[in-house]
Amino acid sequence: MNNSKWLPYYLIAPSALFMALFFLYPFLQIFAEAFLNSNGEVSLGNFSQVINDFNFMPALKNTLLLTAVVVPVQLVMAIGMALMVSKMNKGRDNILYIWTIPLGISDLAAGIIWLAILEQFGFLNSFLHAVSLIDGPAAWLNYQHPIALFFAVAVAEIWRGTAILLVILVSGLGLIPKEYEEAGKIFGANYWQRLWKITLPLLRPSIQSALILRTLLALEVFAVVMMLGGTDMPVLMSETFNWQFSYRDTGAASAYAVLIMAVSVLITGFYVKVLNVPKEARG
Template identity: 45%
Template sequence: MVPVQLVLAVAMALLVQARPKFLSGHFYLWTIPLAVSELAAGLVWLSVFDSRGYLNSLLVSWGVSDTGVQWLTYTNTGTMLLAVVIAEIWRATSLVFVIVVAGIQMVPKDFDEAAQVFGASAWQRLWHVTLPQLKPSLQVALILRTILALQAFAVAQALTGRDFPLLVGETYQWYVNLQNPAVASAAALVVLALSLATALFYLRTMRQQEAAK
């Protein structure tokens, strides 16, 4: 999910920077998911992907399927994963978007204008001017979003229940349902170790790139 969210967030931030018509409408529309809890987001997408949900209703009405698709059944792990990924992308991309928008406001316009004077294309300006200036914001967004992705639970729980196990979900299962705090603590430590290792990896990679330059 994280690379897709970064690409979408940068694209949305560049569109906002271009100041299209109804700019405030675009901004508020994309940040609405920030006000929605994880569980509520899962229930919203459950109404879409359920066997009697909106998506199957459209498929049946259009004649694409006679009975609809069982998106969330445990036998269709691919569609189940797809549903969880789509729900998480909708819910959490707005967080990355806000961070990138804040960072893109700090990029001096003089650099982009100078690149235009020297004949750089839009893609060259994005790759060689905008993205390098956005690196601190992208680093923060990447670390934060990856850590939060490792803690994803409520969306998958609302959509699939126990059919789509996650690390944090296993922690909940062992602590609440199986009444085994020791195993739950061990699973939580795994999440903590992965989060720390990921953050250190990102920071070291960024630092090595800066040193290479």
Template identity: 55%
Template structure:
């Protein structure tokens, strides 16, 4: 086998796979979004963006991402630092912390619904302890803030571990000698974290953030389980257009809008966390 053609031959299967199952459907979706049966048009986009629910679902999606991702980042960094500094039982703790990753997002939503609903754990516990007279409906249109908090909590619980595992791997790649040098030259624990760990973790941070932000824009099942129609998000609207209003063109248009937001966010993250040439470990 000619050594020049071999690499291309080896990546051929995955290229075909991606082409058939990702690129082709993507082209179909784009085609659907830009046509209504009478050639190229922006009608689908006009229709979905001028709908009264669009600004709300757009705002909700961004707000949720803005509330959840930074908290997850901070938590994941804290947890990763703790795990890295553990001498014993490190793997066990890591496994336990990543359990929520193994639970589907709809199931996660239902678990948190079981906590927050009128006959849920939280109400029973508060009542049992005598804090409240009788169970109240926490998740209702009268308390939008609580709905938001419940969804954010469920998302944080469910998806922090994906960042955690990436950051733990990243921290493991930083040679110990840098920390020792920093310590000798006067950096305390906090300075070592901000001056050594964070900058050297940039490649892992950007991977984790890109992954997490994209997933945050696609949030659906948890919101559906906890908020239902109380808290519309973009992905929920896509679902509704596709399966309730049977308008594939409009659904495709929203899907493309989510894609554009995701790409924009990715570019910003990559730009902010880029490592200058020659400055990597």
């Protein structure tokens, strides 16, 4: 009896130990270092240092703007793609497989792929020059073309990350009983009425989970930006990297990490408040 009572705790013990060693301990260490100065005293000096740095506001603006552009576009695309897949009778698995290929590509590899497409002598410029739309290869990915650079990163992120939302939403659609849509048809609701009044409200828990996950990943974007923009487009994670490895200032890098966490918590709270998923739906 006693063994069966403790069995669940034995089973989760390895996972709990792993989380404690590789997540909780590093998190507490970084949090502590963010609030300690070089003398080991509690201080806000690290936060003051990074906030007053000339790259902080551009990095914050670029990160939030990129998140605000990429995540809604990805959500709309993922919902549309998930609805298309759910209506397919043949070839559904093949289409879903093709659409989720970017999910298996790392951030760095995705950045290299899009760099090969968008750089001065990349595939896009070569094609445009071949069809006489441009006179010669043009350098778009630099500080002289900030809008083009921003949208290049946005397109790369949309291509790379939409599959994450798609998988979550396809799973959510599969949990919605078909009887609800059939009842809507019986009562004369057209497709758009059923979508707005039945499907999307019932899909809200999945939408909430997808938004939270994708927003957290968008706030931590790094490799794609570094490959396409480098130092010409600072973001919060690239500044964290610079403070840690270029400037050798662990305290300032930890302060950046805490700030990213604070922004993530605020946005997550916003999603939870606005979407307001009922407890029954969560269970």
